[in-house]
Amino acid sequence: MSTKIKRSGTFTDNMKLPIHRWFRYSAGFSAEWVEQEIIKYQSDTGNDAILLDPFLGSGTTCFAADTLGVKSFGFDGHPFVTRVAKAKSCWHLPAEDFLSHCQSILSLAETYSFNTTRHETNQLLGKCYSPGALQKLDYLKKAYEDLCTNDAVWRLVWLNITSIIRACSHAGTAQWQYVLPNKSKSKVIDPFDGFWAKALLMSEDMNHVQHxxxxxxxxIEELDVRQSIHANKCNLVITSPPYPNNFDYADATRLEMTFWGEIDGWGDLKTAVRPSIMRSCSQHSAGDKVILDELLSSAELEPIKDDIFKVTKALDEIRHTKGGKKAYHTMIAAYFYDLSKIWLNIRNATVDGAKVCFVIGDSAPYGIHVPAEKWLAQIALHHGFKGFSFEKLRDRNVKWKNRTHTVPLHEGRLWVEG
Ligand SMILES: C[S@@+](CC[C@H](N)C(=O)[O-])C[C@H]1O[C@@H](n2cnc3c(N)ncnc32)[C@H](O)[C@@H]1O
Structure with missing residues (x-):
């Protein structure tokens, strides 16, 4: 299998593509692959695709569809990530107008000279920036706040500032974009230079894709898709839900949300983000007072009842032998319970014969295997889909020496039809 195909479950190649490259969202998948799948669907069926992505993230599927002029619906429950995707969807506005708005922000920011930054009390920002860098970023923010109106072009300006926040920080970033203030990186950009360089790149991309x-x-809509999905008659679904126990999505944009004053610290994610995204990590489900037996006896988990009972009971037992005593047992139950609701909503938003692709990986918290694609397929069939197959893309958990367990994992595409 070629490296490019193996990488199609990742965002890596999107950083070379216009519009997609405006914001690095590590959780994303390949836009070129989505485009190929849309073309294939249309030529195999002769239908115009109407695409649905219930876990839109930074908008990859919608912009791949825009490349082809195909109609698409994208939803994400994360308010900040949805704002990024919505801002990207303004790519069709006049590039010159966007550039002149950026020019006015920069000119105004350069006139400010307040002595102390308004962020100095925030611990995370204080750790992630030199005083000079934070002050310049704050000038850009204040200029944006002073000039911004309801005009859509300002979404693009907001995205420009948002997209340079990490590049202006000396703080390192973990594999999944968690910010690591104690780890330094060598390349740090000046906020004013970074803002202008990004303005030029964005306007160049806008001109290019319009041309x-x-x-x-x-x-694109902000929506917790455990509620019903406001789209119907979709015939193609290409999406990637959170993997079980892989990544804390609420935490992914903590630095950006802190900078914009939407949260003050990690604890605020509990009210600002977690309620509208599904439970996929122990940080999220632990505080939710999940009652395992209630979930296990719910109609949502009926199709995998026996298997999930064994796995969650084993997780409940093993945790007492571990220092962290993590609540993986309730997290796994809540994860499949939430996804069962979502499968039903996807069924209701799609036509008979629709084709669905979930990019998904399995997991093994405390070394106990959770066969995600198998269980998700069983749940999908229970909700009225008719058949499935799994296409493995790559092995996981084989690379690192300091792995917490040695269970081989994989990632791939779960194809569901019906
Ligand atoms: C693997 S990422 C998708 C990334 C996307 N394919 C891209 O290329 O940017 C999963 C997304 O699901 C979103 N999500 C989690 N729970 C959700 C829910 N209940 N409703 C809607 N979106 C949700 C997360 O915020 C995250 O952005």
Missing amino acids: IGWKPNCK
Whole structure:
């Protein structure tokens, strides 16, 4: 299998693509692959695709669809990540106008000279920036706040500032974009230079995709898709839900949300983000007072009842032998319970014969295997889909010496039809 195909479950190649590259969202997948799947679907079926992505993230599927002028619906429960995707969807606005708005922000920011930054009391920002860098970023923010109106072009300006926040910090970043203030990186950009360079890159991309004929045809909404999905008659679903126990999505944009004053610290994620995203990590489900037996006897988990009972009971036992005593047992039950609701909502938003692809990986908390794709397929069939297959893309948990367990894991595409 080629490296490019193996990488199609990752965001890596998108950093070379116009619009997609505006914001690095490590959790994303390949836009080129999505485009190929849409083309294949249309030529195999002769239908115009109507695409749905219930876990839109930074918007990869919607912008891949825009490349082809295909109609698409994208939803994400994370308010900040949805704002990024919505801002990217303004790619069709006049590039010159965007650039002149950026110019006015920069000119105004350069006139400010308040002595202390308004962020100095925030611990995370204090650790992540030199005083000079934080002050310049704050000038950009204040200029944005002073000039911003309801005009859509300001979403792009907001995205420009948002997208340079990490590049202006000396703080390191973990594999999944968690910020690591105690780890330094060598390349740090000046906020004013970074803002202007990004303005030029964004306007160049806008001109380019407008010239080559992208068509804006997507509808992006902030929505917890455990509620019903406001789209119907979709015939193609390409998506990637959170993997079980892989990543804390609420924490992914902590630095950016702190900078914009939307949260003050990690604890605020509990009210600002967690309620509207599904439970996929122990940090999230632990505080939710999940009652395991209630979930295990729910209609949502009926199709995998026996298997999930054994796995969650084993997780409940083993945790007492571990220092952290992590609540993986309730997290796993809540994860599949939430996804069962979502499968039903996907069923209701799609036509008979729809084709669905979930990019998904399995997991093994405390070394106990959770066969995610198998269970998700069983749940999908229970909710009215008719068949499935799994296409493995790559092995996981084989690379690192300091692995917490040695259970071989994988990642791939779960294809569901019906
Ligand atoms: C693997 S990421 C998707 C990334 C996307 N494919 C991209 O290329 O940017 C999963 C996304 O699901 C979102 N999510 C989690 N729970 C959700 C829910 N209940 N409703 C809608 N979105 C949710 C997360 O915020 C995250 O952005």
